[in-house]
Each structure stands twice: as structure tokens, then as C-alpha cells.
Amino acid sequence: MLRAQKIIKTFGNTTVLHGIDFSLEKGSIHALTGENGAGKSTLMKIIAGVHKPDSGSLELNGERLVLSSPLDALHKGISTVFQEFTLIPNLSVAENIFLGREPRTRMGAMDYATAEKKATEILSRVGLNFDPKTLVKNLTVAQQQAVEIAKGISADADIFIFDEPTAALNAADVERLQQLIYELRDAGKAIIYISHRLREIFEMCDTVTVMKDGRHVATRPTASLTEHELVALMVGRDLVDFFPPRGEVAKNVALDVRALKVEAHSPDVRFSLNRGEILGVAGLEGQGQREIARAIVGLKAAAHSDIVKMSPSTGATIRLDPTNGIEPMIQAGLGFIPEDRKSEGLFLNLSIADNIALGTQIGRPLGSILTNAKSVVAGLMRDMNIGKGDSRVIVKSLSGGNQQKALIGRWLASGVDVIVLEEPTRGVDVGAKAEIYRLLREFVEQGGALLVLSRELLELIGLCDRILVIHEGRIVTQMSGSEATEERILHAAIGTQHSDVHVASHTGVHAL
Incomplete structure (x- = not known):
């Protein structure tokens, strides 16, 4: 149904996808997994129309597929639930769900009554019962995640991409989402499911593709793998003692x-x-x-x-x-590390060193400077294995795992x-x-x-x-x-x- 061939993508001097091949069949749930920074989200953003490949090609139902934008992808039957929220905070839930494809009155204005009625129906499918007039900025992270999912499944699409859709959901909401995805599969839709949660991959997906460092590692039937074997493919080594002893x-x-x-x-x-x-x-x-x-x-x-x-x-x-x-x-x-590291925790445009070094100033008098701040940062960078060890790297360019370690590092440096x-x-x-x-x-x-x-x-x-x-x-x-x-x-x-x-x-x- 969908085929990506020899996809290469470079940002600046860094090549993040090295000739990736990927195929998706109708009526299947295909997991895409790998460590943070493996290139999963970049590949999906190419399929979703966010990025254009530097070389390689996409095919949909045997015909060449060229995408100019996410809206163009949606019009061609590809709907994406992005890992990073695409919701606009100062718009209502209904306005966000139908952004770019708003129902219109005869006069051409947005038909709010129709949008809100349809939004209520869609929200009920994902277990939400709040007013669709609610501004997104007033929602919790979990509610925003559910609205992002509602927005994705509201489209009349043939291919649905779910990028870490359960990251902010609890067990009951995850189960509800799984049922929705099964319904899409049974209706003949094709689903790409990006997740780090192994249980979800083995419960839901019939096929799994593993990526590492922008390269294709393996594509296997899920039933042919054990969790241990899948983890070894993802990290390139056996992961012993996942949780440290108490x-x-x-x-x-x-x-x-x-x-x-x-x-x-x-x-x-x-x-x-x-x-x-x-x-x-x-x-x-x-x-x-x-x-x-x-x-x-x-x-x-x-x-x-x-x-x-x-x-x-x-x-x-x-x-x-x-x-x-x-x-x-x-x-x-008493320190606090928030759930939403990007909006509440990190300074995304600062380097790893600056983000961690801010911890050395926590609780200190204004204008005072910790004389060994550089050595503290260097020690944490080494102990925490953040990124490739270059403390000058800007935090927003890091994978989610390295961003989280940088935020934890700040509080470890704080004392x-x-x-x-x-x-x-x-x-x-x-x-x-x-x-x-x-x-x-x-x-x-x-x-x-x-x-x-x-x-x-x-x-x-x-x-x-x-x-x-x-x-x-x-x-x-x-x-x-x-x-x-x-x-x-x-x-x-x-x-x-x-x-x-x-x-x-x-x-x-x-x-x-």
C-alpha cells in the first residue's frame, strides 16, 4: 500500500536517515521502534508531509507520492498523531480538531455548531466528555494528548500514523485507544505505530520494524520475537538488569x-x-x-x-x-521535575551545559557563581552519558531521552x-x-x-x-x-x- 525507498535525509551536516526502506500493508498495524534518535519520527514526518526527503521516493498504491505539507498528506489519505503536540493553545478543542478542514456555513464562515457537535462525538470515542469550546491551553497534558488523538482519527484517511500516542495516557485510556486502532485495522486501514512500550507492540502489532542511528535494522513478524530479542535489536546489545536492584x-x-x-x-x-x-x-x-x-x-x-x-x-x-x-x-x-520537559523544564535554545549549569545556581544568592560549575557539568555529562558527550549541543536538537537526562542532571547539580x-x-x-x-x-x-x-x-x-x-x-x-x-x-x-x-x-x- 505504502512504500518508502532509499530515503535519505540530512539536517545541516548531520545525516539522520541513511537510505531507509519501509513498506506498509493494508489492514495491518506496523510498529516502528528504536532508541531515541534512531530516526523514527523523521521518517514518519516525511511520510506525513512535514519534511521532504533529500533523495529516495514514496509510493502510495503503486503510484509515486510527492507531499508538499501535512495538509496535502491528509488530503491524500495520510493522517498523523504527532508525538509533539500540534495543537494551538488559544483555540478551542473543536477549532483544533477541524483546523484546516473546518465545516462551513453557506456564507463561508466556520460552522461552529456543526464543528462542536462533531467534536463532541469524536471526543466521546477517545473517552473525553468536556466542552469542545474549552481552550486547549486550559487542558492537562493527558487531555491534550487525547485531543491530538481525536484530531487524528477524525480524518477520513486510509493510513494513520500514531507517534508515541500513549506517552501521556493512563492504562484505561491506553486500552480505549487500542480498541480504536483495532477498529481502524478491521476497517481495512493501515496503521504505523511508533512506541517504546514493548507491551503495546506485542499486544497490538503484527509487524515490527527496528531502526538504529538512522538505519534499518530489521523488519520481523512480531510473533517471531521475544521482548528480549526486540530490545537487543533496538539497543544493539543485551539489556541486563533493566531496573537497578532496590x-x-x-x-x-x-x-x-x-x-x-x-x-x-x-x-x-x-x-x-x-x-x-x-x-x-x-x-x-x-x-x-x-x-x-x-x-x-x-x-x-x-x-x-x-x-x-x-x-x-x-x-x-x-x-x-x-x-x-x-x-x-x-x-x-525540595526539587521538582515536571512532566512536560519542553514547556516547563528545559531552556530549549540553550546548550546542554547551560541547562545543567542552571542547577548549580538554584538556591544561591543572586549574583553568586559556583566556581566549580564547569567541572560539575562535565562530571554529570560523563556519568549520565548525555548525547555524544558534547556539552555545547543545543538541547532542542536532542532526542527525548537525552533531553530528560539533561533536565534530571540540572536537579542533580542543584544539591x-x-x-x-x-x-x-x-x-x-x-x-x-x-x-x-x-x-x-x-x-x-x-x-x-x-x-x-x-x-x-x-x-x-x-x-x-x-x-x-x-x-x-x-x-x-x-x-x-x-x-x-x-x-x-x-x-x-x-x-x-x-x-x-x-x-x-x-x-x-x-x-x-
Whole structure:
């Protein structure tokens, strides 16, 4: 149905695709995978009309295909759900879904009533029930991801490209998306599915193509591979000990949330985080875990809080007041790594060195300079294996995995001893994931403490020493990482365990 032949693409002096061949059949779900920087998204952007190949050709149904733009690709039957959101923040959900193909009145103006009615129907297919008049800028990252998907599937296309569509979705939303993709396949559509999530590849896809360093590595029937074999093809080596072994959790508390009410009517949240511990937070989308985390670090106003942090050196109690904002929290040694690294975390037009070096200035008086900042950056670059080791590279040119490592590196350079971390490996390949997990475990082994929010249950189970489960803004249960299962977490997350659960910390028991 679709064939790409000998595709070469160069940006500046860097060749990112080296003569790639790729073919797609009608009624199939074809996975495209590989490490960050393998060239997957570049190849898809060529098929989607975003980039033009320097050489090579595309064919659709046996005829040469030349694309001038994504809209041209859409008109020729190719619809793409991009990894990087293409939504316009100051337009409504309905306006974004139908951008470039708006329904019109007889007078030629946009028919808002029709657009909003159709948008409501499309949103319901992806499990959303909010007002299509809502401005995109007021949506969460997960809601924006769902709108991006709704926009993609709303097209009358023959080929659908999904580029990391589940990166911001929880388990229930992923399952709903899978059903939509199965419906497209059964209707004879062809689907290209780009993902780092191995489970999704093996559950959904009949064929998988692996790329590495801009080259084609292999195309195989998915059923002919094991996860271990696929990972070896992706990273070019066997990936041993994907999650580092759990260490010894100290008995001394690093952060004690004695009471927290996000809203006046919200349940009272209480838990403690110990030194040497990675504490995970699980829950379905919209259950309040994001608001709890951001209230703790001072990014969201809380109705009431009683939070204390213990000094890592003296053990002295430091009372935290999140209502004063995030700056005093950072001064007290509490850091925050947001889910959306591009809009909330990194300075994309600065170099790796500058982004990491900013961490050395966190909490320091204005105008002061850390004399060994360069050596700190050099040490982190070496230890974290960021990019090709050139600290002068501009961050926006890095792969998602290297961008995430640069952001984590900034906070490791900052000297904070407690970090709240949202979605540590969103959009990150398996090789980079393993490196990030190692960095996080090393941080807590050196006396730090981590509170980690993730939609990937297997990530929480493999990485965390202990897991809290949130339902309707309340901690309904906790379990050790070694004893946790996806089934146990999901049962709690959907509310099949009641709220009269006692949530134990390592220093005592808080009754909720």
C-alpha cells in the first residue's frame, strides 16, 4: 500500500536517515521502534508531509507520492498523531480538531455548531466528555494528548500514523485507544505505530520494524520475537538488569506530609518519604495525584498543609509552607521535575551545559557563581552519558531521552536532597530508560529521596520501593514495590478497595 525507498535525509551536516526502506500493508498495524534518535519520527514526518526527503521516493498504491505539507498528506489519505503536540493553545478543542478542514456555513464562515457537535462525538470515542469550546491551553497534558488523538482519527484517511500516542495516557485510556486502532485495522486501514512500550507492540502489532542511528535494522513478524530479542535489536546489545536492584531504605524521614488538603472539600492526604526511598504514586488520570504533587512543591495553592522536611545533615525539622510558592521550597532542598520537559523544564535554545549549569545556581544568592560549575557539568555529562558527550549541543536538537537526562542532571547539580518527579521516562526509549532508572537509584542511595508519579504501572513496580495509590484525591492503599502487581494497583485505582485503609510509612501508621 505504502512504500518508502532509499530515503535519505540530512539536517545541516548531520545525516539522520541513511537510505531507509519501509513498506506498509493494508489492514495491518506496523510498529516502528528504536532508541531515541534512531530516526523514527523523521521518517514518519516525511511520510506525513512535514519534511521532504533529500533523495529516495514514496509510493502510495503503486503510484509515486510527492507531499508538499501535512495538509496535502491528509488530503491524500495520510493522517498523523504527532508525538509533539500540534495543537494551538488559544483555540478551542473543536477549532483544533477541524483546523484546516473546518465545516462551513453557506456564507463561508466556520460552522461552529456543526464543528462542536462533531467534536463532541469524536471526543466521546477517545473517552473525553468536556466542552469542545474549552481552550486547549486550559487542558492537562493527558487531555491534550487525547485531543491530538481525536484530531487524528477524525480524518477520513486510509493510513494513520500514531507517534508515541500513549506517552501521556493512563492504562484505561491506553486500552480505549487500542480498541480504536483495532477498529481502524478491521476497517481495512493501515496503521504505523511508533512506541517504546514493548507491551503495546506485542499486544497490538503484527509487524515490527527496528531502526538504529538512522538505519534499518530489521523488519520481523512480531510473533517471531521475544521482548528480549526486540530490545537487543533496538539497543544493539543485551539489556541486563533493566531496573537497578532496590537498596536499603533508611529509617529517618526526609519529607513528612502530615496533612494536605488540596481543596477545602478534598480528603486529607498524609504520608512520609524516607531517605534512600523511591516512593511511587499511582492512579487513574484525573484522580488528584498531579494536584497533590504540585501542591507539595508550591506550584498549586493548597487549602491547608502541614509539611515538614528534615535536614539531611543535622536532622533538624524544617517546616514548609507551599503557599509561599516553589522558590522557598527549593531553598529548603525540595526539587521538582515536571512532566512536560519542553514547556516547563528545559531552556530549549540553550546548550546542554547551560541547562545543567542552571542547577548549580538554584538556591544561591543572586549574583553568586559556583566556581566549580564547569567541572560539575562535565562530571554529570560523563556519568549520565548525555548525547555524544558534547556539552555545547543545543538541547532542542536532542532526542527525548537525552533531553530528560539533561533536565534530571540540572536537579542533580542543584544539591537538593528530595525531588518530586512527574513521568520520569515519558517518550523515552528503553536504553535511555535504563540509564535514567540507574541515575534515580544512585540519587537515593546517596541519601536522597524521590516521590515519583507515573502512568506506567510496570515502571512503578520495577523502580519503586513503595507505591501509594490515589483514588478521588485520597490515598486508598499502599504496597511495597516487590509485592505490587498491576492487578492490585488497578483494583485500588478504580475504587474497588475502600478508603478505610491504613497507610503505613516506614516510621509509623497514618490512618486515613
